[in-house]
Amino acid sequence: MRFTDFTAFDLVLLAQGLGVNLALFLGTSLIGLVIGIAWAIVRYYCVPVLSACITFFSELLKNSPVLVQLFLVFFGLPGLLHIRVTPVTAAAITLSANTAAFVYVIAVSGIESIGRDQLEAARVFGLSRRQVLRHIVAPQAAAFAVGPLIALLVNQLQVTSLISVIGVVDLTKIGNILNMRTLKPFVVWTAVGLLYFAAAKLVAFVGSRFEKRLRAHSAWRGL
Template sequence: MRFTDFTPYDLVLLAQGLGVSIALFLATSAIGLVIGTLWAVVRFYRVAVLTPIITFLAELLKNSPVLVQLFLVFFGLPGLLHIRVTPVEAAMITLSANTAAFVYVIAVSAIESISRDQIEAARVFGLTRWQVLRHVVAPQATAFAIGPLVALLVNQLQVTSLISVIGVVDLTKIGDILNLRTLKPFVVWTAVGLLYYFSAKLVALIGTRFENRLRAHSAWRGL
């Protein structure tokens, strides 16, 4: 067998790389959604000290390159704090924080899209601020935000390809390994690109179905 030949095991390698990419995408998306939503809730409650800090942090994260953030966490933090950060840990921290920043912006926009008259009317009827957030703001804001959130998640799936530069053996890294071994870049990167494409289409399909069901439910409730 020449060093340029493909083997059946290459399919296993691609599947493993895809599994790593999807696992990191799911984990960092979940963490980012929770953190970003909590940041938006802090802004909703207008916490004096935390709100400007969160706003500044979100602006910094969403307006700087993800690759630079990745290098800063992987190379900068160990040198600054004298701690050990593995490639997977650096990827988790960076992608989670970056996702949180964009979720925060989307959530804030969704909350601000709700008429202040509805909030004031709910307060007049005796609802606490938590009840207003839970029963008035959250359902409508979720229906408004789901479309942008789906688009964000599709983009974040593509962003996971950057983590290969720090040594995470994801789908892109496997593609790089196969490319160096087979010297057939067109075949290798076409296969890798198609795997990312179909994964992104699946995320978009799931998100669209969820959005349609949520909007139908909201319409039935008169939201």
């Protein structure tokens, strides 16, 4: 067997690399969703200074390259704060914050899509702001935002391919290693691309099923 040949173990390496991407994607997406929704709730309650700070921070994250954010967290924070940041930790922090920024924008758009007449009617009937948020704003905003959120999550899965540049041994890093070893870039990067494509289609499929169920539930409740 020549040094440049593929082996059966290469499939295991590719699967392990994809597992790293999926694990980081799932973890950072969950953290980003929680933080982004929390930011949107702060905006809903109009907390003066905090709302402005959150809006500024989300705009900064949304409108700067993720790769630059990765470098700032991985190389900048250790130099500034004199702490040790591992590649996985840097990737988790960056992707979570970036996801939260986009979730915040989507959640705010969902909240603002609700007609003012519904909110005013709810207050006439004596509902508190918390009750309005729980029973009127949240269900309708979720139904509005689920489509954009699915598109965001598919995009964030693709963004995980950038984490290899700071040393995380993910699918892209494994692909680069196999490419240098086999000298067959077309085969290697086609396989890597197909694995990302399959993962993205799975996320889109699960998201579309969830969207249908959520919309059906909202329609049944007359929302």
